[in-house]
Amino acid sequence: MIVGGGVIGTSVAYHLTRLGWTDVLLLEQGRLSGGTTWHAAGLVGPLRASESGTRLVQYSAELYDSLEAETGLATGYRNVGGVIVARTEDRMVQLRRTAANAAAYDLPCELVSPERAQELWAPMRVDDLLGALWLPGDGKVNPTDLTQSLAKGARQRGARIVEKVRVTGFDVTETPAGRRVTAVRTDRGDVEAEVVVNCAGQWAKALGDLVGVTVPLHSAEHFYVVTEAIEGAHPDLPIMRDPDGWTYFKEEVGGLVVGGFEPEAKPWRSPDDLPYPFEFQLLAEDWDHFSVLMDEALLRIPALEHTGIRKFYNGPESFTPDNQFLLGEAPELDGFFVGAGFNSVGIASAGGAGRALAEWIVAGEPQDDLVGVDVRRFAPFHGDKAWLRSRVAEVLGLHYAIPWPHRELESGRPQRVSPLHERLAAKGAVFGTRMGWERPLVLGPAELDHTWGRPDWLAASAAEQRACREAVAIFDQTSFSKYVVAGPQALAALQWLCAADVDVAVGGCVYTPFLNVRGGYEADLTVTRTGPEEFLLVSSSATTIRDLDWIRRQSTAAGVGVRGTDVTEAYAVLGVMGPRSRELLESLTPADLSEEGFPFATSREVRLAGSTVRATRMTYVGELGWELMVPVAEAADVYDAIAAAGASYGLVDGGYSAIESLRLEKGYRAFGRELTPVLTPVEAGLVFATALAGDKPFLGRAALEAHRAELARGGARRRVVSIALADPEPMLWGGELLLRDGAPVGQVTSAAWGETVGACVGLALLRHDGPVTADELAAGGYQVDVGGDRHDVRVTLRAPLAG
Numbered sequence: 084m085i086v087g088g089g090v091i092g093t094s095v096a097y098h099l100t101r102l103g104w105t106d107v108l109l110l111e112q113g114r115l116s117g118g119t120t121w122h123a124a125g126l127v128g129p130l131r132a133s134e135s136g137t138r139l140v141q142y143s144a145e146l147y148d149s150l151e152a153e154t155g156l157a158t159g160y161r162n163v164g165g166v167i168v169a170r171t172e173d174r175m176v177q178l179r180r181t182a183a184n185a186a187a188y189d190l191p192c193e194l195v196s197p198e199r200a201q202e203l204w205a206p207m208r209v210d211d212l213l214g215a216l217w218l219p220g221d222g223k224v225n226p227t228d229l230t231q232s233l234a235k236g237a238r239q240r241g242a243r244i245v246e247k248v249r250v251t252g253f254d255v256t257e258t259p260a261g262r263r264v265t266a267v268r269t270d271r272g273d274v275e276a277e278v279v280v281n282c283a284g285q286w287a288k289a290l291g292d293l294v295g296v297t298v299p300l301h302s303a304e305h306f307y308v309v310t311e312a313i314e315g316a317h318p319d320l321p322i323m324r325d326p327d328g329w330t331y332f333k334e335e336v337g338g339l340v341v342g343g344f345e346p347e348a349k350p351w352r353s354p355d356d357l358p359y360p361f362e363f364q365l366l367a368e369d370w371d372h373f374s375v376l377m378d379e380a381l382l383r384i385p386a387l388e389h390t391g392i393r394k395f396y397n398g399p400e401s402f403t404p405d406n407q408f409l410l411g412e413a414p415e416l417d418g419f420f421v422g423a424g425f426n427s428v429g430i431a432s433a434g435g436a437g438r439a440l441a442e443w444i445v446a447g448e449p450q451d452d453l454v455g456v457d458v459r460r461f462a463p464f465h466g467d468k469a470w471l472r473s474r475v476a477e478v479l480g481l482h483y484a485i486p487w488p489h490r491e492l493e494s495g496r497p498q499r500v501s502p503l504h505e506r507l508a509a510k511g512a513v514f515g516t517r518m519g520w521e522r523p524l525v526l527g528p529a530e531l532d533h534t535w536g537r538p539d540w541l542a543a544s545a546a547e548q549r550a551c552r553e554a555v556a557i558f559d560q561t562s563f564s565k566y567v568v569a570g571p572q573a574l575a576a577l578q579w580l581c582a583a584d585v586d587v588a589v590g591g592c593v594y595t596p597f598l599n600v601r602g603g604y605e606a607d608l609t610v611t612r613t614g615p616e617e618f619l620l621v622s623s624s625a626t627t628i629r630d631l632d633w634i635r636r637q638s639t640a641a642g643v644g645v646r647g648t649d650v651t652e653a654y655a656v657l658g659v660m661g662p663r664s665r666e667l668l669e670s671l672t673p674a675d676l677s678e679e680g681f682p683f684a685t686s687r688e689v690r691l692a693g694s695t696v697r698a699t700r701m702t703y704v705g706e707l708g709w710e711l712m713v714p715v716a717e718a719a720d721v722y723d724a725i726a727a728a729g730a731s732y733g734l735v736d737g738g739y740s741a742i743e744s745l746r747l748e749k750g751y752r753a754f755g756r757e758l759t760p761v762l763t764p765v766e767a768g769l770v771f772a773t774a775l776a777g778d779k780p781f782l783g784r785a786a787l788e789a790h791r792a793e794l795a796r797g798g799a800r801r802r803v804v805s806i807a808l809a810d811p812e813p814m815l816w817g818g819e820l821l822l823r824d825g826a827p828v829g830q831v832t833s834a835a836w837g838e839t840v841g842a843c844v845g846l847a848l849l850r851h852d853g854p855v856t857a858d859e860l861a862a863g864g865y866q867v868d869v870g871g872d873r874h875d876v877r878v879t880l881r882a883p884l885a886g
Contacts, residue, residue, distance in 0.1 A: 084267050084276035085109040086250050086290060089120035090230045090429060091422045092282035094437025095444075096237035096244070102445045105241030108276075109234075110269065112249040113362030116230040118284045119429065121363055122398035124307060124342055125229075126322055126333065127222040127431045128165055130185055130192065132486070132818075134830075135452040135761075137188045139435030146434040147224050154239065156232040159225030163321045163334075165218040166204045168197075168383075170211055170327040176535045177485055178216045179871035183820035185218075186868075187830040193217045194871075204323045205315040206339070207383050221322050223333055226430050233437075249359070253279065253294050255416065260639045263417040264294065278444055280420045285401040287409075287423035288354035288466070296413040299461050300401040300424035301471035302351040303479050304366055306373045307342025309335055311391040313384075326483035328379030338393060339384070343376040344427070348479035350472045351399040366397040402426045402475045404465055405492075406482070410440055411449065411458040414632035420444060421458045427482065448599060452759045459629040464519060470495045487533035488816035489515070489524070489740075497521045501561035502655050502718040510736055513540070517624040520562035523738040535870055537814050540740075541836055547741035548838035551704055554733030555661035557725060558742060560710065561718075562624035563656050566631060566647035569617040576638040576645040577610060577618055582764065582773035582781050585610045585618065592684045592701055594772050597633060598783030602763040602790050606630050607754040609701055611686040619686075619697075620647065621710075623754050627651060637782060654697075655718035659725065660708030663732040668709060670728050674698070676709075692724030704742060705749030705884060744835040747844045750805045750882025756817070756832045757803050757846050765791050766848075767803045768880065794854075801848055802855040805882045806831065806867070808842040813869045815843040820868040821876070831867060840883045849878065857881070 085092045088111025096109045111117070127147065129140040147160040169175045178194065185192030193216070200215035201207060234244055254266035254273070266275045281287050281298065291298035320334040330343035349372055352358075370377075373395075381387050403409060403424040413419045422440045425432055442450040449457070465471075477494040484490075491514075497504075498519035508514075512523035513531055524531065527543035550556045568577060577585050583595035589612050597606035608622035608630070622630050627649060634647045659668060665676050674689035675681060676698075686699035697712040713721050726734065752758050752767055764770045764787065775787060794800050808815065815834030820827055834845030849855060857880050866873040 084274060084278065085280040085282055086267070087111065087118070087282035087284055087287070088115040088230070088234070088244065088246065089118050089282065089284055090116065090226055090233065090433040091284070091425065091437060092280070093230050093233035093237060094433045095280055095282060095422055095440050096242045097233045098438045098441035099444065100237050100240030100242050102441055104445065107237065107242040108274065109237070109242060109244045110248045110250060110267070111244070111246045113360055114246050115234055115244070116227045117362030119398065119400050120226045120230055122365065122396050123226045123430045124331070124333065124340055125159070125224045125226050125430050126331065127160070127224055128218065128322070129220050130181065130188070130190055130218055132184070133455060134188050135455070137190065139439065140431050141435070142438060143431055143434030144220065144222055147222070147229060150232045150236065154232045154235040156228065156235050158229040158232050160222055160229070161318065162220070162222040163319050164203070165221030165322040165324065166200055167216040167218070167324045167326065168200055168207070168209070169213050169215060172213065173485055173535065174327055175213050176870040178214065180818065181216060183868040184818065186827045187820050191219045203321055206313060206386060207323065208385055223322060224430060229430070250290065255294055260644060261417055261635060262415065264419045278418050278420065280422060280440070280444070282422045284423060285354065285399060286357055287401070287421065289357065291413070291421070292355065292466070294416055294419065296415050296419055296421070297461055297463050297466040298409060298421055298423060298458070299465040299471060300403050300409065301354060301468070301475040302357070302399040302401045303348040303475045304351050304369070304372070304397055305400045305427065305479070306369070306376065307340055307396050308373070308392050309340055309394045309396070310338040310387065311393055312337035313339055313386055313390050324483070325379065325383050328383055329480070329483045330376055330380050330383065332380070332384070338390070341377070341380045341387070343379070344479050344482035345372070345375050346480040346484070348476045350475050353468050353472070355468065366399060368395045368397060400427060402478045404461070404471065404474045404478065406478050407456050408432060408436065409458045410436060410453055410456045411443060414459050414628050426478070449760060452761045454755050454759060457629060459632055460625060462518065462628050464498060470498070485533070488535070489531055490533065491515045491531065501559055502715050503559045503561070503722050506719065506722065507559060507736065512736070512738065515739065517562055518627060520624060522562050522624070523559055523736070525738040525740045526736050535814065544738070544740040544744065545836065545838040547735055547737035548744050550733060550735035551661045551706055551737060551741065551745055552839050553662065554735070555659065555663040555667050555729065556735045556737040556741070557722070557729065558658035558660065558737045560656040560658045563651070564622040564624060564627040564630060565649070565651045565654060565712070566620040566622070566634070567617065567650055568620060568634065568645055568647050569614070570645060571616060572643045572645050573616050573618055576634070576641070576643040578779065579641045579643060579782055580634060580637055581610060582783060584774045584777065584779055585612065587612050589614060590685055590687050592686045592699055596758070596764060596769070596772060598781070598787065599760055600783055600786060602783045602786035603760040604754060604758040604762060604767070605633055605760060607752065607758050611699060613686070626754065641782070653715060654712045655715055657711040657713060657718070657722060657725065658708060659711060660702055660704050660706050662707055664706070664708045667725065667729055667732045667734065671724055692721050694721050696721065703751060704745035705751065740835070743833070744837055744844070747833055747835050747846060748837045748839055748882065748884040750846065750885060752803060752846065753833060757848070762801070763787055763790050765794060766801045797853060800855065801850055803832070804847055804849045804855070804860065805844070805879050806847050807837070807840055807844045807877045807883045808867070809875045809877065811842040813843065813872070813874050815845055815867065815869065817845065821847050821849065822866045822868065822873065824864045837883065844883050847878070855880070
C-alpha cells in the first residue's frame with residue numbers, strides 16, 4: 084500500500100511492479116500529482132555532492148528519457164544542459180571543486196568563461212561574472228506528465244491506483260519482534276496491508292505521527308514566476324543557476340521560469356494543520372517576500388524589467404532538518420516505509436529514490452549507500468514542530484549557499500548538551516552539532532570563519548593536536564552512542580552481528596564492524612564485555628537510531644532476538660589522551676594503569692576523583708589514553724578534578740576538529756565517509772578487525788570471503804588509502820579529486836590539517852585496475868585537485884603516523 088500519488092509515490096509503485104510485486108495499491112487523497120508535484124519547476128541536474136546521490140539522479144534522467152517508449156505517455160524530458168554562474172572568487176572555487184567531483188564521477192562538465200556562458204545562455208548579462216560551469220547532462224521534465232507516465236507504467240504491471248481516497252489511520256499489531264503495521268484506514272473503508280509506504284509529501288509527518296513514526300519535515304512557501312516571452316528563450320535553452328543571486332531560470336513556452344531559494348524562507352502551516360482538501364492549489368502571492376529574488380533576477384537578466392509576468396506561483400513544499408530527503412523503513416514500526424521530504428529536488432530524485440526504496444522493500448534492506456538519506460538518521464526529538472519550523476527557515480536557503488567546510492546550522496540550537504557544556508563554553512569552545520548534541524569543535528576562537536583556505540581557527544586546533552601528541556588533552560566525547568545488550572542471548576546475537584569475535588573475557592574491548600549480507604559496513608563500533616551476559620557497545624554519535632534498529636532486526640532474523648538499551652544520555656564520556664595521560668590519571672585513582680595492569684583494549688570500573696567510572700583503554704587519536712564513561716550527575720566533578728590535576732602535566736582541552744586531524748594522521752576510518760554499506764573490510768584495509776581468519780560465522784561472512792577471493796583473481800578494485808600533501812600551504816577538506824599521471828583515480832573521503840605531519844592529511848578511495856600494493860603506490864605520480872590547482876600527494880597503505 085502506497086499513500087500519496089505524487090511523483091515519489093508513483094515512482095515507488097512503478098519500481099515495485101518492475102521488481103515483480105503486482106499486489107500494489109496506491110491511494111491518493113486528491114488526484115495524481117495534485118500536491119507539491121504539479122507546481123515543481125522540473126529541474127533534473129544529475130551532479131550531486133556525493134557519488135551515491137549523483138548515481139541516483141543519473142538513473143532518474145535515464146528513466147525519464149526512456150519512459151515514453153514504454154508507456155506511451157510523454158514525460159516532457161529534454162536534455163538541455165545547465166549553466167551555473169559565479170560572481171565571486173569563493174563561488175568560483177566551489178565551481179572548480181564541483182568540476183572535480185564531476186571528473187571523479189565520470190560526468191561531463193566544463194569550466195567556461197563568462198563570454199562562453201553568454202553564448203550558452205544569451206538572455207543574461209555577464210559583465211559582473213568571473214566564470215561559469217557547463218553541465219551538458221542537465222535536463223528538465225514536466226512533473227505532471229512524468230507522474231502520469233510512471234502511474235501508467237505501474238498499472239501496466241498490475242498495480243491499482245485509486246484517487247479521492249483519504250487515509251485516516253493505520254492498524255498496528257504488537258509482535259515479539261516489535262510493532263508492525265497491518266492495515267490502512269481510509270474514508271472509504273479499511274485495507275489490509277503487509278507493507279505501507281508513506282509518500283504523502285508535506286502530509287507525511289502527520290501520517291507518521293498517527294503511529295509514532297518520526298517523519299521530520301516542515302513546509303515552507305516556495306516561489307517562482309513565469310514570464311511572458313523574452314528574446315533568446317527557446318525550448319532547448321539550458322537551465323541557468325545564479326546561486327550568488329539565489330536564483331534559477333528555465334525556459335517555458337517562450338518565456339522564463341524565474342525562481343530561487345531565498346536566504347531566509349517563509350515557513351507555512353504546522354504539519355498537523357495542513358488544509359484538506361488541498362490539491363492543485365497555490366498560496367497567496369507575496370511580492371514583498373519574492374522581491375529579494377526578483378531584484379537579483381533583474382540584475383542578471385535586464386530584459387525582465389520590460390517583460391510581463393504570466394503567473395506567480397507560491398506553492399508549499401516540505402523540507403527536512405538537514406536538507407536531505409527521507410527514505411527507508413521506520414525504526415518504530417515494521418513494514419512502514421517513508422519516501423518524503425525532498426527539499427525541492429523531488430523531481431530530479433524521484434526515479435532513483437523510487438527504485439532505491441522499492442529495492443529496500445523487496446530485499447528487506449537497502450541495496451546501495453543510502454546512509455545520507457536514511458530516515459533512521461533522525462531521532463524522535465527531531466519531530467518537534469516548533470523546532471522544525473525554526474529550522475526550515477534556514478534550510479531552504481542552503482540550496483544556493485556556498486557549501487563551506489565545517490558549516491554548522493544555526494537554528495533550533497541547543498537541543499542536547501553535555502554536563503560539561505557550560506564549563507567548555509566559558510573556556511571559549513565553539514560548538515558544532517551531531518544528533519542534536521552540542522560538541523566542542525575547537526576552543527579559543529570567537530567563531531568558525533568560513534573559507535576554502537586556511538581558517539583563522541586552525542591555529543587553536545593545531546595547539547590542541549600538539550598537546551595530545553606531546554603531553555595530554557581532554558575531549559568531551561559525551562555524544563558517543565552507547566548501548567547495553569544483555570541477557571541469555573546477548574553473546575549469540577552479537578557473535579552473529581559482529582564481524583569480529585566478541586566472545587572475550589569480561590573487561591575485553593573489541594573493535595568490530597556490523598556488516599550487511601553483501602559484506603558492506605552498517606556500523607563501526609567497539610564492544611566491551613562487561614559481564615558474562617552483558618555487553619556495552621559504543622558507536623558514532625549520528626547512528627544511534629540506525630544501530631539500535633539494526634541490532635533488533637538482524638538478531639531477530641537470526642533467531643536470537645535481542646534489544647539494545649540506549650544509555651547515551653546516562654553517561655558522559657571524557658577522553659583523556661596523550662603520552663602523559665597515564666601519569667595524570669594515576670594521580671587521581673588507586674587503580675593500576677600500568678601497561679601490564681591495564682593493557683590496550685581493556686575496560687574496567689575504577690574509582691577516580693571520588694567517583695566510580697568505566698575506564699576503557701581505547702583511542703580514536705592514536706595515543707596512549709582512556710575513555711572515561713562517567714554518570715552524568717558526577718561528570719562535572721570528575722572533569723574539574725582532572726582539569727585541576729592536569730595543570731602539572733600540560734593538560735589542554737581539545738575539540739572535534741583536533742580529533743579529526745589526529746585520527747587521519749593515524750589512518751583511522753570513519754563510518755559514513757570511508758566505511759559505507761557498499762564498501763567491504765577488504766577494500767577498507769580492515770580485515771584484521773574481523774574474524775575472517777577463523778571459522779566463526781557472522782553476518783556478511785560469505786560475501787566477504789567471496790569478495791576477497793574475487794579480488795585475489797585480479798581486476799578492477801577499490802582501496803582506502805592514506806594521503807599526505809608534500810606542500811604545507813594547500814588546505815584539504817575532503818571531496819577533492821585524486822589523480823594519477825593526470826587521470827582521475829579516486830576521491831578524498833576525509834581530510835584535515837595534520838599538525839604533527841606539518842601538512843594536510845587524509846584518506847581517499849582509490850580505484851585501481853590491479854592489486855594495490857605499497858610498492859605500486861610508492862611509484863608516485865599522484866596529485867589532488869584543490870579548487871582547480873593540482874598538488875603532489877603521497878599515497879600509502881600505512882598512515883602517515885602509523886604505529
